[in-house]
Amino acid sequence: MKTAACIAAIMVAAISVQAIPVNEDGWTVPLHDNPSYIPNATHQVLRTWHKYKKFALSDKIGHISVGTIPFIDDGMDLEYYAFITIGTPGQTFKLVFDTGSSDLWFPYTGCKSTCTDKTLYDPKKSTTYKKDGRPWSLRYGDGSESSGILALDTFDLGGLKIKSQTIDMADTISPQFMQSVIDGILGLAFNTLTTVPGIKTPVDNLLSQKLISNPTFGVWLGKKSHGGGGEYVFGGYNRAKVGGTLTTVAVDNSQGWYAINIKDVSSKGKTLTGSFSGVLDTGTTFLLFPQKVADKIAARFKAKDNGDGTYTINCNASKLADMQLSIAGAKFKVPAADLIYDTNTDGTCIAGFGYANFPFAVLGDVFLKNNYVIFNPTVPQVQIAPLAGI
Ligand SMILES: *[C@@H]1O[C@H](CO)[C@@H](O)[C@H](O)[C@H]1NC(C)=O
C-alpha cells in the first residue's frame, strides 16, 4: 500500500508541469494577486451590470444610464488569477477563475493586432491540439466583443489533466482587455451558460473523466489585509480554511450559476431586509444587492447613495458594525472593515456593498473573502463556513 501510494505521488509529480502541492483533500491551484489592480467602485458595478445585463430591470443604475456608458471590460482587473497550463508540452496562461461564467477562453496566435502584450496559445506547438473550428463570441453592451474559434486540447488544472477540453481561442479582444495582466478566464459555472451550446466545461470534464471522485471545489479568496493570495481545491476542500460549522445550502442553477437564498441581512441583531436570491460569483468584486435591499442596508450604516450603484460610507470601521447574511439557518459575516472598499482622493470612502438594477444580489469577493465556500455542481449545492483566521 505504502509503495503504491509513493508511486502514485511520483507519477503525480512527473505529470504536473507546475510544482503544485497535492492536498490529501483534493488538488490545489494557488491564486495570485493582480499587481495592476486599480480599485474603481463605479467601474466594478458597471462591469457586473454588463455581466448580468440580460436580467437588468432597466438600462439605468441609480441615476446613470448604462446604455450611454462606453464599453466596460467584462471580467478583467480582478484581484486574483492562477497560472494554468494548456497543451503538450504545456503552455502557461494567467486566468481569472470565475464562478459567474462558463467559458474557458484566452488568446491564441491567430490574434494579430489586439494581443500585443498577451501570452498567445500556439496550437501548432501542441501535440494534443484538436480542431473544432466553430466560431464563438462574447458580446458586450456597446457591441464590441471577444471572439475566435473553438478547439480542443489537454488542460492541466493543478495537476489534473483534462483531455480534449474545449477551449475558446480568441483572435479578437477588446482594448480594455489588452491592458489587463490577465490572459483569459476560466468559467466555473454550469454548462447551460457557455457561448456555444453543448460544450463541456472543465468542471464537467473533471467529473466525466473521473479525475476527481468527490464532485466539489473549495474556494478561498485571500484578503490583502491578511497577506492576499487564495486557492481553489478541486475534488475536495482545505479543512484549514474552514473556521466554523459548514452549512449546506441548496443551489438554484436554473440560470446557469450558483444562486442561493438569503433569508435576510442584519446588523447587531437588527434585521434590515427581507429575503432575496444571491449569485455566488468569484468574478465580481463587490457585494451587490437589489436596489431596495441596498437602500435599507445603507440606511443602517448611514451610507450615502452616489446614484451610480456605489455608496459613500464612514471611513472609520469602528463607527460601523458587522453585517450578517442569514443563509439556511446560519449567519455569515462581512466585518465592518470590509464594508469600506476604498478611500477616495478627497478622503471619503466607498462602501464594499452597492447595487445594480437586478432582481437578485451578486455575492462577490467582499462576501467570499470572509467565508469559505465548497461548490458542488452535482447536487447542486454549496457548503459555506466562516473563513478561518478572519
Ligand atoms: C472609474 O470608472 C468609471 C467607469 O468606467 C470611469 O468613468 C471613471 O473615470 C473611473 N475613475 C477613475 C478614477 O479611473
Ligand SMILES: *[C@@H]1O[C@H](CO)[C@@H](O)[C@H](O)[C@H]1NC(C)=O
Ligand atoms: C474611529 O472611531 C473611534 C471610536 O469612535 C475613535 O476612537 C477613533 O479615534 C476614530 N478614528 C479615527 C481615525 O477617526
